[in-house]
Amino acid sequence: MLNVLAETATGEMLEGLKAIGAGLGYGLAAIGPGIGIGTVVGNAISSMARQPESAGMVRTTMFLGIAFTEALALIGFVVFILLMP
Amino acid sequence: MSAAAASLDAPEVAIARDLVRRSLLVAPVFLLVGVVLDGVGGIVSSGLALALVSFNFFLGAKIISRALAISLNTLYGAVLFGYLIRLGLMAVAVLIVRNADWFATVPFAITLLITHLGLLIWETKHVSASLAFPGLMPNKPSTDNFQE
Numbered sequence: 001m002l003n004v005l006a007e008t009a010t011g012e013m014l015e016g017l018k019a020i021g022a023g024l025g026y027g028l029a030a031i032g033p034g035i036g037i038g039t040v041v042g043n044a045i046s047s048m049a050r051q052p053e054s055a056g057m058v059r060t061t062m063f064l065g066i067a068f069t070e071a072l073a074l075i076g077f078v079v080f081i082l083l084m085p
Numbered sequence: 086m087s088a089a090a091a092s093l094d095a096p097e098v099a100i101a102r103d104l105v106r107r108s109l110l111v112a113p114v115f116l117l118v119g120v121v122l123d124g125v126g127g128i129v130s131s132g133l134a135l136a137l138v139s140f141n142f143f144l145g146a147k148i149i150s151r152a153l154a155i156s157l158n159t160l161y162g163a164v165l166f167g168y169l170i171r172l173g174l175m176a177v178a179v180l181i182v183r184n185a186d187w188f189a190t191v192p193f194a195i196t197l198l199i200t201h202l203g204l205l206i207w208e209t210k211h212v213s214a215s216l217a218f219p220g221l222m223p224n225k226p227s228t229d230n231f232q233e
Contacts, residue, residue, distance in 0.1 A: 030172060034165070041164045045157045056096050060212055063097035063149060066164065067142065067205050073172060074201055078194040081179055 015085040022083035029076020036069040095153070100212070101146035104204050105139045111203070115196045123189035130189040134196035137178060138204070141171055 044062035048055045112135055119131030145167060152163030182188050 026176070034168065037164060037168055038161075041161055045161060048157060059149070059153070060096045060100060063100055063146060064205065064209055064212065066145065066149075066168075067201075068209075070141075070145075070168070071198075071202050071205070073168075074198060077172070077175060077179075078198055080176070081183070081190055081194060084183065 018083055018085045022080045026076050026080035030073050033069045033073040037066050040065040095150035097146040097149045101142045104142045104208055107204050108135055108139050119192040122192045126187040126189045127192040129187050130193040131196040134193045137175055138200045
């Protein structure tokens with residue numbers, strides 16, 4: 001089917017397909033980090049509720065964890081930029 | 086302590102400030118890469134990527150510190166919606182400049198990815214050295230008063 005589409009697609013259709021692919025890619029790439037950030041923050045909240053005295057270290061680790069997880073979304077973002085017509 | 090003062094002393098804000106400071110240190114390298122790859126447009130694109138990474142870190146830290154001043158429940162919602170808002174802001178920023186003549190995709194993409202991950206690894210190393218292993222902390226204070 002992709003071959004048929006590729007043969008029959010005009011320039012505009014290809015541009016449109018690229019834009020749809022870029023948007024879908026970015027959206028899909030954001031799902032995983034969203035779940036990851038939820039896990040990180042959920043566990044950090046749990047830790048802070050159990051041991052408020054360790055909140056400083058937990059917050060530090062949580063922030064770095066969130067930022068690392070976001071790197072996955074940034075990779076999707078870069079693919080989005082590269083694919084956008 | 087006021088919310089603003091608490092936000093200023095928050096560990097995540099201190100880390101974000103440290104990350105921004107380190108991004109300024111590595112900025113010349115990426116600007117050089119930008120000029121090699123795409124001339125003046127490459128410099129501006131690399132600069133934009135550096136600014137976006139720094140802004141992203143700082144906004145994330147501010148959102149967390151503000152939310153923690155309210156409650157733990159607010160933190161959960163603020164971080165998740167903050168993530169969406171920050172991704173959206175970055176997408177809007179790039180979509181605005183994407184069709185400009187000076188915008189160079191490759192230097193922008195390289196700078197964005199490498200800076201984000203590189204700065205985080207650098208900062209994690211620093212934090213690990215100062216939190217988990219206090220003896221390895223950089224700029225260790227004098228041990229003149231150490232008593233056995």
